[in-house]
Amino acid sequence: MRLNNRFDRRRFMGTAAVFALLPFKALALTVKQSEDLVKKVIADVQRIINSGKPLNAMLVDFQAIFRDYGDVPTIARYCLGAPWRTASAAQQRAYIAAFEGYISRKYGRQFKKFEGGKIKIVRTRDAGKLGMLVETTVTVPGTSPYSVEWNVNDRSGKPKFINLIVEGVSMLATERTEMGAMLESFQGNMDKFIAHLKTA
């Protein structure tokens, strides 16, 4: 906050009060923590794709990446949108579990494409209340380099990614669209939708 001659005392007090109310943890996420998280993910992804395991076994390992390093409940809730509020507690739990498997399979297949490539951290920017945005470049021989960005936040208690953005296309936007369409294809029937998501 800049204190210039148009400084408004009431606004300053208001801002100070808001900061005082915020848990200290939310302000503590550093560039280093965020980049360390991304480095860990990259190292794990590289290890998995070079393991020589069959794809299905790899996808199981990718699920561990999402569970350990991603804030899956937050991502899942956002992607479902309004129907989350009307779902029962049991449905919410089942949905999060199904969603975790679903994004691991879907994005794990994309991770597989990093094979033989290099992932490099380019820069990290402060995204305010949304934490940090770590930008990486993926270089796979024979193709132009492309950008993968990781939105890291520690509101869950430790640094975790809350969004993945590939060449501007965000996982949150894509999966929100997808979950909406999938639920609609079951006429809004939550149980049928969750059962489908488990295998999608």
Add this chain to the structure above:
Amino acid sequence: MRKFWQFTILGAAVFLSACATGPVAPDSINDPFEDVNRSVHEFNKLADKTVLRPVALTYGAVVPEPVQRMVDNSVNNLAVPGQTVNLVLQGNLEDAFRMTVRFVINSTIGIGGLFDPASDAGLFQKKTDFGETLGVWGVAEGPYLELPLLGGSTVRDTVGMVVDYAIDPMQYVLSEQDRKRILLLKGMDLVGDRFAYSDLVDALLYESADSYAAQRISYLQNARRNLQGETAVEDLEDPYAFE
């Protein structure tokens, strides 16, 4: 007659640039023609399923990879002059200069663009088009459109495609016969791209619950980022907004 059309198109572009607005939120969608777009989407999917996809799979299996790469390199290289014109129009003289150097390197050492030594040296292609130039000039993207056989677009980007055809310097230096050959090459490259990205395209078109909506959000978000040159941190989606 050709001149007349060029003036008409440029006139339309100038008119469009008058209807300027600020940047849009990355997940916002403006799709008043959704019904028509969805019909076109179904047609495109059918065309992909029955023609493009099978042809692409055959192409990928029959044409050796080095040849596929040469086709891709040539088509990319032939697009550089037009892209350079756009970079100049966008006021991006630095990249315009880099692309000129790239074109000279790949057209000579790269044997008429068959190879891509410039990328090996880190001089990557800065792909752009007149749709982006209009965006830089402040023209709003306008409603989303799905074009027959061409896929996702917006009103602005569609106008851009037509103008790109008119302002491409290659149109004026090549003979009629060369232009036909290049058209064939471009067709091969389209098929080659469909093969190279088959996993992604298949997932998008045939595994999405709503492939139209999936393609739309991908196109819009990708185009908006290309225009801005980066993801704006203040525009990130907030998953905590829903609690």
